[in-house]
Amino acid sequence: MGFVTRHKERDLEIPMHRQELMTAIEKDLFNDDDVLAAFYGGSIGNENMDLYSDIDLRIVVLPEKFQEFISNKKIGLKNGEMFFILRI
Template identity: 45%
Template sequence: MEKMKNTLAKRDFLLPRYRKSLQEVIEEHLLKDEKVLAVFYGGSIGSNSEDLFSDIDLRIVVDEKDLDEFIAAKRNLAERYGRVLFF
């Protein structure tokens, strides 16, 4: 049991590194999208108070004329980066 706890603890300390890597990939993709006017972070990342287990809360700004199409494609967009827990 102790060995399992140590393994989980080591894994947990790698989470910020994985999150940062994922953020970079997402940012690169979104900033290439002509419909995206701006991207910024909300939640704990946006307030610079994230912890090991913080999720990525993105705020994406698009022109009103592109909004319905962007929202319809949102689920597919997020799933490109891995398993999504919720929308």
């Protein structure tokens, strides 16, 4: 049967919102001198995402910058600014 939703019309906007979020993430990471590389994993990285795919992001920083990077990115949404939730 698969996934069933009662919010089909609303859910059709998910890709647009996901792309806006990805653009904001990329802008933030591009402007961070501590970021050596960043790339998408999961279904986005494999280019086979669907309507409900999440964003799996890999970020590369120097080991000595790791804790500082986490502290700087582990913030909540404030005044519309970008935020990250890091799982390690």
